[in-house]
Amino acid sequence: MGLGNHLFHARKKKGLSQEEVAGKLGVSRQTISKWETDETLPDIRQSKRLAVMYGLSLDELIEFDIDVQEIQEIIDKTNEKVSDKIDWTKAWSKKYPILARYQNEVDTAFYMEELRKLLNDLKKKYGYNDLDAFLVLKDILAVLWKKDGAAE
Numbered sequence: 177m178g179l180g181n182h183l184f185h186a187r188k189k190k191g192l193s194q195e196e197v198a199g200k201l202g203v204s205r206q207t208i209s210k211w212e213t214d215e216t217l218p219d220i221r222q223s224k225r226l227a228v229m230y231g232l233s234l235d236e237l238i239e240f241d242i243d244v245q246e247i248q249e250i251i252d253k254t255n256e257k258v259s260d261k262i263d264w265t266k267a268w269s270k271k272y273p274i275l276a277r278y279q280n281e282v283d284t285a286f287y288m289e290e291l292r293k294l295l296n297d298l299k300k301k302y303g304y305n306d307l308d309a310f311l312v313l314k315d316i317l318a319v320l321w322k323k324d325g326a327a328e
Contacts, residue, residue: 180213182237182239184212189230194208200225
């Protein structure tokens with residue numbers, strides 16, 4: 177997605193018209209249109225003002241992804257009680273069917289014990305609580321997946 181598309185989606189997300197943005201920046205509506213269609217680019221000062229207007233950092237504005245932004249907002253709004261009610265395995269198994277069937281194929285007790293050892297090690301060595309140790313281990317697995325697993 178190009179910068180123009182990022183600008184368009186960020187503006188729409190805030191519910192602003194091109195006229196409103198143009199008025200606040202002291203430029204024409206056509207200028208906003210040209211930025212959003214990648215005909216021209218805003219200068220750095222205008223980009224900073226756009227970022228502030230859209231409630232984003234300059235980096236976020238440049239890399240704005242409407243889907244990622246919406247997912248982050250949902251995560252931020254979801255409290256612990258609601259999250260506890262969701263069967264995440266069932267939800268994700270629609271996309272990844274292995275999650276619905278691995279329990280019948282894998283010696284989960286063995287892996288649970290190995291993971292428990294790793295979690296306890298993180299708690300002991302770094303003083304993490306249960307949740308923090310789990311999140312650190314999950315993140316390490318994600319990094320490993322990106323580094324090794326996703327390439328295969």
